[in-house]
Amino acid sequence: MNNYQPSYTLDEARKKLESYCAYQDRCHKEVNQKLKDMGMIPSAIDQIIYALIQDNFLNEERFSKSFARGKFNIKKWGKNRIINELKQRGISKYNITTALKEIDEDDYLETLTVLAQKRLDAISEKNIQKRRKKLADYLLYRGWESHLVYDKITELIQ
Known part of the structure; x- marks a missing residue:
């Protein structure tokens, strides 16, 4: 070698x-x-x-904005996951805050609804508590805020 x-x-x-x-x-x-x-x-x-x-090849603010937009639009990540990933890359609190402003609040909530419904349709579990837990685990892992996740689960699973 x-x-x-x-x-x-x-x-x-x-x-x-x-x-x-x-x-x-x-x-x-x-x-x-x-x-x-x-x-x-x-x-x-x-x-x-x-x-x-x-020479503007390297710009942390531009990086964090495009990172946040991309992970939200393409991977459907929630804000918590985006924040954690940016922190791991050593991005400043200011740039993280600026990056999160790139995500439209209405789009954010709409995406959560679509993602939750799509995942719920894919869960074959019959037990309501287990269905709720599976959906919660999935959404929390993707970085969606817990209060939004639990509100959405309450709305979707009676």
Whole structure:
């Protein structure tokens, strides 16, 4: 097994990271890890990250907004799951708050209704308590707020 790691000049690494960031919005943590994986030294990493921010390839606010929109629209995640995932990526409280404003409140509640109904239709359990628990577990795992989940379950399962 060959453990050869190519070495990069500062310019080559910066160019490589520019296309990495241009392909998809990234957070600082991902970029930092990518540079470490490329074998770059800490001072070079700082220089490259600084250049990426200056040239607007790296922007945490833009990243957190597109992350929140994407996870909500595509994966149907609730706000709790989005917040936790952003926190794991080292995103600031300010940027998390800004990102959550990207989600329209009416769309949010409508999505919960559709998701809950679709999941409920798929649960074959006959026992009402077990049906409620299965639906609650599913929605809570996806990051929907507990008060919304329990209100929705009460509305859907009598």
